[in-house]
Amino acid sequence: MNPHHTGDLDRDALGARLERQAELHLPSLVEAAEWLRGMLCAGRGADSLVGRVLDVGSGPGVGSCLLAQYFPRAEVVAVDQDAGLLERALARAGKQGVDDRVVAQRAELPGDFEELGSAELIWTSHAVHHLGDQQAALDALAARLRPGGVLAVAERGLPPRFLPRDIGIGRPGLQARLDAAAEDRFxxxxxxxxxxARTVEDWPAMLARAGLVPTGTRTFLTDLPAPLDLPAREHLHAHLMWLRDRIGDRLDEEDRTTLECLVDGDACTGILWRPDAFYLSATTVHTARACARR
Structure with missing residues (x-):
């Protein structure tokens, strides 16, 4: 699995970008963690029911550390193929005081699925789509669940929106064309x-085919109105730079020129300075439970 493949991109810059992006979505991640805790830990003394959590495709560990806070008796395993991102996850755990329960495991998926061990909760965010056979990936994750455990898969949702239709430069509708080019690249x-392997991406049905019982799908919004604060602007700047480098060749000349204006750090039309920039995104989480043994 290589959910963070970026070619020659500097690894420290990648880690910072991924961590900043996850922190931008932290309120929605908190909502998701609260939902999962309610699903797994209802009742007095139920914290002890979750002893191990897998965060598969953890990146810099923002989700791992949050899960450690919401499941205080659990060992949380940050799983990623990138050693640098795992180091960042452990450093974050130390800063947040959960380093006694957050551990790192480097894994190349799909080959290392069996090395992950079992858990009461498996969380995987935007990682399954980086594996060729998504159904096989869900089958493998389902096999790692302990009886009664929950698999939570965050996939797709809606791409972020952050620009008005008409931004005063270039042809109106740039955001929609960026989304279309990014979808083609995906x-x-x-x-x-x-x-x-192509499959109809009906995630609840895919989880059911993996032998699990679907337990609900929820969508969590990240809604940051204009004017944005600096961290959000810095994230959007990095995101637009990434789009320029990855899908620039899929855009016409006018849109490429507009994109250059948006990433210009000194221009008043750039994303770092625009008063009309906002951030709206939706993360969809699909859950399913392993049948408890009788």
Missing amino acids: TSMRAALPGC
């Missing part, structure tokens, strides 16, 4: 994955 990326 389709090409999936087609090039080893063992790529």
